[in-house]
Amino acid sequence: MRSLFFIFALSLSLTSHALTDSRVPGGVALIEVTEDEQPRFRDQPVLTVLRDGQHVAVVGIPLSLKPGNYYLETVNRRIPFEVTGKRYLEQRIYLDNTRQVNPNPLDLERIKKEATRQRGVLNAHNGSLDQIELILPVEGPISSPFGKRRFFNDQPRRPHSGTDIAAPIGTPLQAAAAGRIALVGDFFFNGRLVIIDHGEGLKTMYNHMDQIEVSEGDQVSQGQRIGTVGATGRVTGPHLHFGVIINGASVDPALFVDAINRLPGN
Ligand SMILES: [Zn+2]
Incomplete structure:
Protein backbone atom coordinates (compact mmCIF):
# COMPACT_ATOMS: atom_id res chain seq x y z
CA MET A 1 0.00 0.00 0.00
CA ARG A 2 2.80 2.34 1.02
CA SER A 3 4.81 1.64 -2.14
CA LEU A 4 1.71 2.10 -4.26
CA PHE A 5 1.25 5.50 -2.70
CA PHE A 6 4.88 6.42 -3.45
CA ILE A 7 4.51 5.39 -7.06
CA PHE A 8 1.34 7.45 -7.34
CA ALA A 9 3.01 10.45 -5.67
CA LEU A 10 6.07 10.20 -7.92
CA SER A 11 4.10 10.01 -11.11
CA LEU A 12 2.05 12.96 -9.91
CA SER A 13 5.09 15.06 -9.10
CA LEU A 14 6.77 14.32 -12.41
CA THR A 15 3.76 15.25 -14.44
CA SER A 16 3.08 18.43 -12.47
CA HIS A 17 6.74 19.46 -12.47
CA ALA A 18 8.40 19.33 -15.85
CA LEU A 19 11.75 17.76 -15.00
CA THR A 20 13.31 18.14 -18.41
CA ASP A 21 15.92 16.10 -20.20
CA SER A 22 19.09 18.19 -20.37
CA ARG A 23 22.03 16.10 -21.56
CA VAL A 24 24.79 18.57 -20.77
CA PRO A 25 27.40 18.74 -17.99
CA GLY A 26 25.43 19.71 -14.87
CA GLY A 27 22.17 18.48 -16.41
CA VAL A 28 20.15 15.26 -16.23
CA ALA A 29 19.42 12.58 -18.81
CA LEU A 30 15.97 11.01 -18.51
CA ILE A 31 16.27 7.48 -19.91
CA GLU A 32 13.51 4.90 -20.09
CA VAL A 33 14.31 1.64 -18.31
CA THR A 34 12.32 -1.40 -17.29
CA GLU A 35 11.46 -2.25 -13.72
CA ASP A 36 14.33 -3.81 -11.70
CA GLU A 37 17.01 -2.91 -14.26
CA GLN A 38 19.02 -1.17 -11.52
CA PRO A 39 20.69 1.42 -13.74
CA ARG A 40 24.18 2.71 -12.93
CA PHE A 41 26.22 5.54 -14.33
CA ARG A 42 29.99 5.71 -13.79
CA ASP A 43 29.74 3.11 -10.98
CA GLN A 44 26.98 5.00 -9.16
CA PRO A 45 23.43 3.67 -8.76
CA VAL A 46 20.95 5.95 -10.54
CA LEU A 47 17.55 6.88 -9.17
CA THR A 48 14.47 5.92 -11.12
CA VAL A 49 10.97 7.36 -11.08
CA LEU A 50 7.69 6.25 -12.57
CA ARG A 51 6.29 8.65 -15.13
CA ASP A 52 3.04 7.89 -16.94
CA GLY A 53 3.51 4.20 -16.18
CA GLN A 54 7.07 4.19 -17.52
CA HIS A 55 10.16 3.73 -15.36
CA VAL A 56 12.63 6.51 -16.07
CA ALA A 57 16.25 6.75 -14.89
CA VAL A 58 17.21 10.27 -13.83
CA VAL A 59 20.93 10.38 -14.56
CA GLY A 60 22.95 13.21 -13.03
CA ILE A 61 25.69 14.41 -15.38
CA PRO A 62 28.72 15.87 -13.58
CA LEU A 63 29.82 19.40 -14.48
CA SER A 64 33.31 18.04 -15.12
CA LEU A 65 32.16 15.44 -17.65
CA LYS A 66 33.52 15.94 -21.15
CA PRO A 67 30.89 16.00 -23.91
CA GLY A 68 30.75 12.69 -25.77
CA ASN A 69 29.07 9.30 -25.85
CA TYR A 70 28.29 7.51 -22.59
CA TYR A 71 26.38 4.47 -21.42
CA LEU A 72 23.81 3.92 -18.77
CA GLU A 73 24.64 0.42 -17.47
CA THR A 74 21.86 -1.88 -16.31
CA VAL A 75 21.87 -5.48 -15.12
CA ASN A 76 21.29 -6.70 -18.68
CA ARG A 77 22.25 -3.99 -21.18
CA ARG A 78 24.11 -0.76 -21.91
CA ILE A 79 21.99 2.16 -23.07
CA PRO A 80 23.99 4.72 -25.07
CA PHE A 81 23.35 8.44 -24.73
CA GLU A 82 25.16 11.56 -25.82
CA VAL A 83 26.25 14.46 -23.64
CA THR A 84 26.64 17.71 -25.53
CA GLY A 85 28.70 20.70 -24.41
CA LYS A 86 27.35 23.73 -22.62
CA ARG A 87 29.26 26.98 -22.36
CA TYR A 88 28.58 28.36 -18.91
CA LEU A 89 29.34 32.00 -18.21
ZN1 LIG B 1 27.70 29.08 -4.36
Whole structure:
Protein backbone atom coordinates (compact mmCIF):
# COMPACT_ATOMS: atom_id res chain seq x y z
CA MET A 1 0.00 0.00 0.00
CA ARG A 2 2.80 2.34 1.02
CA SER A 3 4.81 1.64 -2.14
CA LEU A 4 1.71 2.10 -4.26
CA PHE A 5 1.25 5.50 -2.70
CA PHE A 6 4.88 6.42 -3.45
CA ILE A 7 4.51 5.39 -7.06
CA PHE A 8 1.34 7.45 -7.34
CA ALA A 9 3.01 10.45 -5.67
CA LEU A 10 6.07 10.20 -7.92
CA SER A 11 4.10 10.01 -11.11
CA LEU A 12 2.05 12.96 -9.91
CA SER A 13 5.09 15.06 -9.10
CA LEU A 14 6.77 14.32 -12.41
CA THR A 15 3.76 15.25 -14.44
CA SER A 16 3.08 18.43 -12.47
CA HIS A 17 6.74 19.46 -12.47
CA ALA A 18 8.40 19.33 -15.85
CA LEU A 19 11.75 17.76 -15.00
CA THR A 20 13.31 18.14 -18.41
CA ASP A 21 15.92 16.10 -20.20
CA SER A 22 19.09 18.19 -20.37
CA ARG A 23 22.03 16.10 -21.56
CA VAL A 24 24.79 18.57 -20.77
CA PRO A 25 27.40 18.74 -17.99
CA GLY A 26 25.43 19.71 -14.87
CA GLY A 27 22.17 18.48 -16.41
CA VAL A 28 20.15 15.26 -16.23
CA ALA A 29 19.42 12.58 -18.81
CA LEU A 30 15.97 11.01 -18.51
CA ILE A 31 16.27 7.48 -19.91
CA GLU A 32 13.51 4.90 -20.09
CA VAL A 33 14.31 1.64 -18.31
CA THR A 34 12.32 -1.40 -17.29
CA GLU A 35 11.46 -2.25 -13.72
CA ASP A 36 14.33 -3.81 -11.70
CA GLU A 37 17.01 -2.91 -14.26
CA GLN A 38 19.02 -1.17 -11.52
CA PRO A 39 20.69 1.42 -13.74
CA ARG A 40 24.18 2.71 -12.93
CA PHE A 41 26.22 5.54 -14.33
CA ARG A 42 29.99 5.71 -13.79
CA ASP A 43 29.74 3.11 -10.98
CA GLN A 44 26.98 5.00 -9.16
CA PRO A 45 23.43 3.67 -8.76
CA VAL A 46 20.95 5.95 -10.54
CA LEU A 47 17.55 6.88 -9.17
CA THR A 48 14.47 5.92 -11.12
CA VAL A 49 10.97 7.36 -11.08
CA LEU A 50 7.69 6.25 -12.57
CA ARG A 51 6.29 8.65 -15.13
CA ASP A 52 3.04 7.89 -16.94
CA GLY A 53 3.51 4.20 -16.18
CA GLN A 54 7.07 4.19 -17.52
CA HIS A 55 10.16 3.73 -15.36
CA VAL A 56 12.63 6.51 -16.07
CA ALA A 57 16.25 6.75 -14.89
CA VAL A 58 17.21 10.27 -13.83
CA VAL A 59 20.93 10.38 -14.56
CA GLY A 60 22.95 13.21 -13.03
CA ILE A 61 25.69 14.41 -15.38
CA PRO A 62 28.72 15.87 -13.58
CA LEU A 63 29.82 19.40 -14.48
CA SER A 64 33.31 18.04 -15.12
CA LEU A 65 32.16 15.44 -17.65
CA LYS A 66 33.52 15.94 -21.15
CA PRO A 67 30.89 16.00 -23.91
CA GLY A 68 30.75 12.69 -25.77
CA ASN A 69 29.07 9.30 -25.85
CA TYR A 70 28.29 7.51 -22.59
CA TYR A 71 26.38 4.47 -21.42
CA LEU A 72 23.81 3.92 -18.77
CA GLU A 73 24.64 0.42 -17.47
CA THR A 74 21.86 -1.88 -16.31
CA VAL A 75 21.87 -5.48 -15.12
CA ASN A 76 21.29 -6.70 -18.68
CA ARG A 77 22.25 -3.99 -21.18
CA ARG A 78 24.11 -0.76 -21.91
CA ILE A 79 21.99 2.16 -23.07
CA PRO A 80 23.99 4.72 -25.07
CA PHE A 81 23.35 8.44 -24.73
CA GLU A 82 25.16 11.56 -25.82
CA VAL A 83 26.25 14.46 -23.64
CA THR A 84 26.64 17.71 -25.53
CA GLY A 85 28.70 20.70 -24.41
CA LYS A 86 27.35 23.73 -22.62
CA ARG A 87 29.26 26.98 -22.36
CA TYR A 88 28.58 28.36 -18.91
CA LEU A 89 29.34 32.00 -18.21
CA GLU A 90 32.51 33.10 -16.49
CA GLN A 91 32.63 34.72 -13.07
CA ARG A 92 35.53 36.61 -11.49
CA ILE A 93 35.53 36.93 -7.73
CA TYR A 94 38.02 38.99 -5.75
CA LEU A 95 38.70 38.14 -2.12
CA ASP A 96 40.81 40.13 0.35
CA ASN A 97 41.36 36.97 2.39
CA THR A 98 43.98 35.39 0.11
CA ARG A 99 44.07 32.31 2.38
CA GLN A 100 40.66 31.43 0.89
CA VAL A 101 42.25 31.45 -2.56
CA ASN A 102 45.63 29.90 -1.72
CA PRO A 103 45.11 27.97 1.54
CA ASN A 104 48.16 27.22 3.70
CA PRO A 105 49.35 23.60 4.25
CA LEU A 106 47.28 23.19 7.44
CA ASP A 107 44.18 24.52 5.65
CA LEU A 108 44.83 22.08 2.78
CA GLU A 109 44.89 19.15 5.22
CA ARG A 110 41.57 20.28 6.66
CA ILE A 111 40.07 20.86 3.18
CA LYS A 112 41.10 17.36 2.09
CA LYS A 113 39.46 15.75 5.14
CA GLU A 114 36.29 17.76 4.63
CA ALA A 115 36.15 16.89 0.94
CA THR A 116 36.46 13.17 1.74
CA ARG A 117 33.69 13.36 4.34
CA GLN A 118 31.46 15.33 1.98
CA ARG A 119 32.15 12.99 -0.96
CA GLY A 120 31.20 9.95 1.18
CA VAL A 121 27.86 11.51 2.07
CA LEU A 122 27.12 12.73 -1.46
CA ASN A 123 27.89 9.35 -3.04
CA ALA A 124 25.68 7.38 -0.61
CA HIS A 125 22.62 5.68 -2.03
CA ASN A 126 20.22 4.73 0.77
CA GLY A 127 16.52 4.51 1.32
CA SER A 128 13.60 5.18 -0.95
CA LEU A 129 12.80 8.52 -2.48
CA ASP A 130 9.65 10.18 -1.27
CA GLN A 131 9.37 12.94 -3.87
CA ILE A 132 11.56 14.33 -6.64
CA GLU A 133 9.90 17.73 -6.60
CA LEU A 134 11.86 20.18 -4.47
CA ILE A 135 10.82 23.52 -3.05
CA LEU A 136 12.83 26.71 -2.77
CA PRO A 137 14.73 26.81 0.57
CA VAL A 138 14.71 30.64 0.68
CA GLU A 139 13.44 33.51 -1.46
CA GLY A 140 15.89 36.09 -2.81
CA PRO A 141 17.72 37.25 -5.89
CA ILE A 142 20.16 34.84 -7.50
CA SER A 143 23.61 36.21 -6.85
CA SER A 144 25.37 33.46 -8.81
CA PRO A 145 23.72 30.83 -11.00
CA PHE A 146 24.78 27.21 -11.30
CA GLY A 147 27.69 26.23 -13.51
CA LYS A 148 29.62 29.47 -13.78
CA ARG A 149 33.30 29.00 -14.56
CA ARG A 150 35.04 30.64 -11.64
CA PHE A 151 38.19 32.61 -11.13
CA PHE A 152 39.16 33.64 -7.61
CA ASN A 153 41.61 36.58 -7.68
CA ASP A 154 42.14 35.64 -11.36
CA GLN A 155 43.03 32.00 -10.58
CA PRO A 156 40.82 29.32 -12.16
CA ARG A 157 38.88 27.20 -9.65
CA ARG A 158 36.16 24.57 -9.95
CA PRO A 159 32.90 25.63 -11.61
CA HIS A 160 30.00 26.69 -9.42
CA SER A 161 28.26 23.54 -8.19
CA GLY A 162 25.06 25.17 -6.89
CA THR A 163 22.77 28.18 -7.07
CA ASP A 164 23.51 31.16 -4.83
CA ILE A 165 20.46 32.95 -3.43
CA ALA A 166 21.17 36.22 -1.63
CA ALA A 167 19.31 36.90 1.63
CA PRO A 168 20.12 38.74 4.87
CA ILE A 169 21.89 36.90 7.68
CA GLY A 170 19.27 35.22 9.89
CA THR A 171 16.70 34.58 7.14
CA PRO A 172 15.08 31.18 7.83
CA LEU A 173 16.00 28.26 5.55
CA GLN A 174 13.62 25.40 4.85
CA ALA A 175 14.29 21.83 3.73
CA ALA A 176 13.71 21.44 -0.02
CA ALA A 177 12.14 18.01 0.56
CA ALA A 178 11.67 15.42 3.27
CA GLY A 179 14.75 13.46 4.23
CA ARG A 180 17.41 12.60 6.78
CA ILE A 181 20.11 15.04 7.89
CA ALA A 182 23.21 13.27 6.56
CA LEU A 183 25.87 15.84 7.41
CA VAL A 184 26.26 18.89 9.60
CA GLY A 185 29.62 20.65 9.53
CA ASP A 186 31.67 23.82 9.54
CA PHE A 187 33.92 23.58 6.49
CA PHE A 188 36.73 25.77 5.17
CA PHE A 189 35.05 26.72 1.89
CA ASN A 190 31.40 25.81 2.47
CA GLY A 191 31.16 27.32 5.94
CA ARG A 192 28.41 25.94 8.17
CA LEU A 193 26.59 23.41 6.06
CA VAL A 194 23.82 20.86 6.09
CA ILE A 195 23.33 17.99 3.64
CA ILE A 196 19.93 16.29 3.50
CA ASP A 197 19.66 12.77 2.07
CA HIS A 198 16.25 12.38 0.39
CA GLY A 199 16.78 8.74 -0.63
CA GLU A 200 17.94 6.92 -3.76
CA GLY A 201 20.99 9.16 -4.04
CA LEU A 202 19.15 12.49 -4.13
CA LYS A 203 20.71 15.06 -1.76
CA THR A 204 20.37 18.76 -1.18
CA MET A 205 23.12 20.92 0.28
CA TYR A 206 22.92 24.22 2.18
CA ASN A 207 26.20 26.14 2.58
CA HIS A 208 27.40 29.31 4.36
CA MET A 209 24.68 29.05 7.03
CA ASP A 210 24.62 31.15 10.19
CA GLN A 211 22.58 29.02 12.60
CA ILE A 212 22.07 25.27 12.13
CA GLU A 213 18.97 23.97 13.91
CA VAL A 214 19.17 20.27 13.02
CA SER A 215 21.51 17.40 13.90
CA GLU A 216 22.86 14.49 11.90
CA GLY A 217 20.31 11.66 11.83
CA ASP A 218 17.27 13.92 12.25
CA GLN A 219 14.34 13.31 9.92
CA VAL A 220 12.96 16.50 8.42
CA SER A 221 9.82 17.16 6.44
CA GLN A 222 9.55 19.31 3.31
CA GLY A 223 9.49 22.97 4.30
CA GLN A 224 10.78 22.35 7.83
CA ARG A 225 13.09 25.05 9.14
CA ILE A 226 16.71 23.79 9.31
CA GLY A 227 18.53 27.01 10.22
CA THR A 228 19.33 30.45 8.85
CA VAL A 229 21.22 32.16 6.04
CA GLY A 230 24.75 33.26 6.92
CA ALA A 231 28.06 34.38 5.50
CA THR A 232 30.35 31.61 6.78
CA GLY A 233 33.16 30.05 4.70
CA ARG A 234 34.38 31.48 1.40
CA VAL A 235 31.84 34.23 0.62
CA THR A 236 31.69 37.85 -0.44
CA GLY A 237 28.32 38.40 1.29
CA PRO A 238 25.43 36.59 2.99
CA HIS A 239 23.71 34.03 0.79
CA LEU A 240 22.61 30.44 0.58
CA HIS A 241 24.59 28.18 -1.72
CA PHE A 242 21.99 25.57 -2.60
CA GLY A 243 23.18 22.33 -4.18
CA VAL A 244 21.26 19.40 -5.68
CA ILE A 245 23.16 16.14 -6.05
CA ILE A 246 22.08 12.91 -7.75
CA ASN A 247 24.21 9.82 -8.30
CA GLY A 248 27.10 11.81 -6.80
CA ALA A 249 26.86 14.58 -9.42
CA SER A 250 26.03 18.21 -8.65
CA VAL A 251 23.32 19.21 -11.11
CA ASP A 252 21.49 22.43 -11.86
CA PRO A 253 19.01 23.03 -8.99
CA ALA A 254 16.75 24.92 -11.43
CA LEU A 255 15.95 21.56 -13.08
CA PHE A 256 14.36 20.38 -9.81
CA VAL A 257 13.08 23.62 -8.30
CA ASP A 258 10.88 25.36 -10.80
CA ALA A 259 10.69 28.49 -8.61
CA ILE A 260 14.42 29.20 -9.18
CA ASN A 261 13.60 30.14 -12.77
CA ARG A 262 11.34 32.90 -11.47
CA LEU A 263 13.81 34.49 -9.03
CA PRO A 264 15.28 37.85 -10.05
CA GLY A 265 18.83 37.84 -11.33
CA ASN A 266 18.63 34.42 -12.96
ZN1 LIG B 1 27.70 29.08 -4.36
